[in-house]
Amino acid sequence: MKLSQLPIGKKGIIKEFTDLEMSVKLMEMGCLPGEEISIQRIAPLGDPIAINVSGYMLSLRKREASTIILQ
Amino acid sequence: MKADLKVALVGNPNTGKSTLFNVLTGLNQKVGNFPGVTVDKKTGFCTLGDGRRAEIIDLPGTYSLYPKSKDESIVFSVLADRSNDLNPDLVVVILDASNLKRNLLLYTQVADLKIPVILALNMMDLADKAGLNINIDLLSQKLGITVVPISARKAEGIEALKQAISFANAFALQEDTIDVAQLAPQLISSIREEIEVDNNYFALQLAHQHEYLQFLSPQQNGRIETLEEEYSFHSQKSQAIETIARYNFINDVLFDVVTRKNHFAGEESYSNKIDQFLTHKIFGFVIFFAILMFIFQAIFSWSAYPMTLIEDTFTWLTITLHQLLPAGPLTNLLLDGVIAGLSGVLVFIPQIAILFAFISILEDTGYMSRVTFMMDRIMRKVGLNGKSVVPLIGGFACAVPSIMSTRTIENWKDRMITIMVTPLITCSARLPVYTLLISLVVPNRNVWWIFNLQGIAMMAMYLFSVISAVIVAWVFKLILKSRERGYFIMELPVYRMPRWKNVGLTMYERSKTFVIQAGKVIIAVSIILWVMASYGPGKRMAQIDQKYSNASFTGKKSATELQHLKATDQLENSYAGILGHAIEPAIRPLGFDWKIGIALITSFAAREVFVGTMATIYSVDGNPDKLDSVLNKMKHARNMETGLPVFTFAVAMSLMMFYAFAMQCASTVAIVYRETKEWKWPAIQFAYMTVLAYGASFITFHLLK
Structure with missing residues (x-):
């Protein structure tokens, strides 16, 4: 399942990434394989989204969230 | 002024790095330019306990030494280039204690460059609130460096940090973090020989970043390029492997350093509660536009009195000096040319100061990143950024401070487009021109009972300026070639009170x-x-x-x-x-x-x-x-x-x-x-x-x- 498909409030575990360049940036920001991740809220206009990962809140666009594959 | 010691501040964004810089240097700071990039070079002086003077360099906040933009490459350039006049003797890495894991990534990279380093652990209060216990002595022991807990906001622990700076060794004593050489063994040793560098990680970074670095000669650049091909080096793959290795190291370090307090209720954080209002579907926008209107009004009306005061003072000065000085071309040049020009510069100060007070508050509180979060979708369509909203609204008052404020936009292309279209917005200097021309040709009467024709004409000009700015932005979006990929991976920091001293500074x-x-x-x-x-x-x-x-x-x-x-x-x-x-x-x-x-x-x-x-x-x-x-x-x-x-x-x-x-x-x-x-x-x-x-x-x- 892609992160972009995770319902709000549900928790997931990061498995892998589909985009290498994006994955480097995401991992630097603490989105690592094995890390617990959840969607906190969606922006009022439907995009971007705010996620909780490694103890803080991160916002990213849905297109970017779709490169994160969950277990 | 000569410094006895050069100290660079390095850290993630939102860790209180600038606050620490302000506490250490006070008004004793200077803003200059790094050559070739649009990042401000902030340096200042600080007197240590032993009487030595330390020059403090505030480097741009970054999550990693791998730059996502030309501006971010400054951090590595300054740390690595021995011939750079800012090359530090010591690095202070400032960490957000409530998020040690992510913050330590940058530390491990800096540490591997083998520059003497100490850690400043900021926001201990936040970590405490989040139910985290941090064993500082153990952390210090495991990393092999001095760790100083501070509160930049309350100016606590600053003396201890200064003492640690003055006691710091001239040699790097930190423990190794990961096995760098193993990431690209042949490439690293070849680069070390060719470019004569004494550090594995430095050599590896050269392989990744050489095209951005100004201190490398074209020949050296070419050699690195050839070596990369020879050993089929893949920069992104190598970065991914390195990052995972670093996080493994960090997990090992933090395993017994950070412990969760018992019985800590995972209650909803206050920040989250605020967000439910401020990024609400309806209230979110209502509040945002109310804030914008307030800022807009403030730039207009609060600045009116000081601006008149500045103008009147200069008019008075010109008249008085005309009477005192002998008449002649030189006096005219000085009074009507130079002093009038000076007045034309100083008159902007009230608007600049007011707009930046608000921007500083919006940034400091964490609200600015919510603005970006809410506005991203609309603004992206026309090639702008969520953060472009503030400069554009500021443009109704004056394009000058607004263009200065585009620095908050990290993405190069978004920032350029914002700068390009901001002067199209109807600024206050156009107002007298429009007033004159409209009252000249538009009849002053009402249509449909309440609408004044002249008022409608004026409003049309304002609306027209917004529409044209949007269209031009969209055109620039198609024309401008971006040097960076359009990321939107942004931290949403927790809400905090603004620091008034920072606002003033x-x-x-x-x-x-x-x-x-x-x-x-x-x-x-x-x-x-x-x-x-x-x-x-x-x-x-x-x-x-x-x-x-x-x-x-x-x-x-x-x-x-x-x-x-x-x-x-x-x-x-x-x-x-x-x-x-x-x-x-x-x-x-x-x-x-x-x-x-x-x-x-x-x-x-x-x-x-x-x-x-x-x-x-x-x-x-x-x-x-x-x-x-x-x-x-x-x-x-x-x-x-x-x-x-x-x-x-x-x-x-x-x-x-x-x-x-x-x-x-x-x-x-x-x-x-x-x-x-x-x-x-x-x-x-x-x-x-x-x-x-x-x-x-x-x-x-x-x-x-």
Whole structure:
């Protein structure tokens, strides 16, 4: 399942990434394989989204969230 | 001033790095430029306990040494390049204690460069609130370095940090973090030989970043490129492997350093509760627009009094000095050229200070990133960024501080587009011009009971400016080639109270930077314009003097009337007047005569000068409180040849279109140069705006004629 498909409030575990360049940036920001991740809220206009990962809140666009594959 | 020790501050964004910098250096700081990038170089001095002076360098906040933009590459350049005059003897890495894991990534990278390093652990209170226990001694022992808990906000632990800085070793004693050599063994050893570097991680970073680094010669760059191909080095794969290895190391370190407090209820954080309101589907936007309106109002109304005060002081100074100093060209140059130019620079300070006070508060509290979060979707469509909203709204007051504020936009392309379109927004300097022209041709009566026609016309101009800014932004989005991929991976920091001292320092810093860096250009331009408008070919000016000393001409006219008439003659025969005549063929298709041509030229100092120039041309008092006299003269102005009125509806509308689009503001040109560091950008902006102005005026004139 892609992160972009995770319902709000549900928790997931990061498995892998589909985009290498994006994955480097995401991992630097603490989105690592094995890390617990959840969607906190969606922006009022439907995009971007705010996620909780490694103890803080991160916002990213849905297109970017779709490169994160969950277990 | 010579420093005994150079200390660089490095850390993630939102860790309180700038606050720490302000606490360490106070007002004793200087903002300069890093060559070739648009990041401010902030340095300052701090006296240590042992009496030595340390130079503190505030490096841009970053999550990693791998740059996502040219600006971010500064951090590695400064740390790595021994010949850089900012190359530090010691690095202080500042960490957010509530998120040690992510923050330590940058530390492990810096540590592997083998520069002496100490850790400043900020926001211990937040970590405590989040239910985290941090064993500082154990952390220090595991990493092999000094760790100092501080609170930059409350200025606690600063003395201990200063002491740690003065006790720091000249050698790097930190433990190794990961096995760097193993990431690309042959490549690293080859680069170490070729470029003569003594550190594995430095060599590896050169492989990743060599094309950004200015200290490498083209030959060295070429060699690294060849070596990379030889060993089929893949930069992103290597970065991914390295990052995972670093996080493994960090997990090992933190395993027994950070422990969760027992029975800590995972209650919803206060930040989350605030977010439910501030990023709410409806309230979110209502609150945001209320804040914007408030800022907009504040820039307009709060700045009115200090701006008048500055202008009045300078007018008084000019009058007084004119009486004190001997009359002559030198006095005129000093008073009417230089001092008037200086006044034109200082008058911006209130607006700059107010806008930056608000921006500083919005950034400090964490609200700015929510604005980006909410607005991203709409703004992205036209090539702008969520953060572009604030500069664009600020543009209604003045483009100058707004363009300075685009620094908050990290993405290069988004920032450039914002800078490019901000001057299109109807700024307060256009207001007197529109007021004059609208009251000239639009009847002052109501339609549909409540709507005043003049009011509608004015509102239409405001709306029109927003629409044109959006369209132009969209066009630039298609044209500009981005150097970076359009990421939107952004931390949403927890809400915090603004730090008032930071707000004050930002206001001071921004105003100072503007006066020093843009001021030079503005003063130079206003002196040139003044000379052009006051001097002309010698013979012509002598003839005017003669004319007005001739009793048969001056005979029955009053002194004021004579003064006005003489000023008109002088302006017409000045270089600006001659230029106005010269450009007449070019502007005739827009419906303008040479008199308007003169006003277009003098308006380059500032748009509102249009009104004053019109007054001088029509020999009336240019006092802005008595617009009626200018208005009256302009209404009755007739074309010499045809005898028809000059300011028809078509001409006035065409003129308004010209003012809506033309880049008639030397200050904006100066600030765009200062913010982009290249003359190319203000030149492009000037060109496209002039073309648009000409086109819009031409079409308007011919449609309405």
